[in-house]
Amino acid sequence: VATFYTREDIDRMDVQDFTSILRRVPHLQIWDDGGRTALKFPMCGTGGIMIRLNGMQVWPLGGAADSDATLVQKPTGEMDGNTGVDPTGADPLEAFRTMSASDVEAMEVYPNSSSLPVEAVGNACAAILVWTR
Numbered sequence: 001v002a003t004f005y006t007r008e009d010i011d012r013m014d015v016q017d018f019t020s021i022l023r024r025v026p027h028l029q030i031w032d033d034g035g036r037t038a039l040k041f042p043m044c045g046t047g048g049i050m051i052r053l054n055g056m057q058v059w060p061l062g063g064a065a066d067s068d069a070t071l072v073q074k075p076t077g078e079m080d081g082n083t084g085v086d087p088t089g090a091d092p093l094e095a096f097r098t099m100s101a102s103d104v105e106a107m108e109v110y111p112n113s114s115s116l117p118v119e120a121v122g123n124a125c126a127a128i129l130v131w132t133r
Contacts, residue, residue: 002115005107007133018096018104022128025109037091041126043112050124051092054132058095096130106131 003026013024022030022039029040039049051059091097108129110116120127 003109015101018099041111044125050120050127052129059092103132105133
């Protein structure tokens, strides 16, 4: 089942940045570990998390989801074995690092493959769609 967040929902969260919004998403695991950022939905056993910003896919780079549900930033110089993505731009939250919570108008979260929107079917097992003001 998808979860939808309106501008009013985000205001009620009383958070400052986009990552803090994600930390409020049920069942989404997000952590930083030694310079790495990781996102994971427990029910997402295969595929990856597709992230779109204003309709444009920003993760994974290259348009195809990773082969497992955890998408991790790789240190510079290390290649992602599944997609061949250059890690210098391989942070799933790179497009959101400077975004404040007040920039977000709405967000849609699809935590598993049974709830995916049409644009993610066959390319991901979960999706996060973000719309800015």
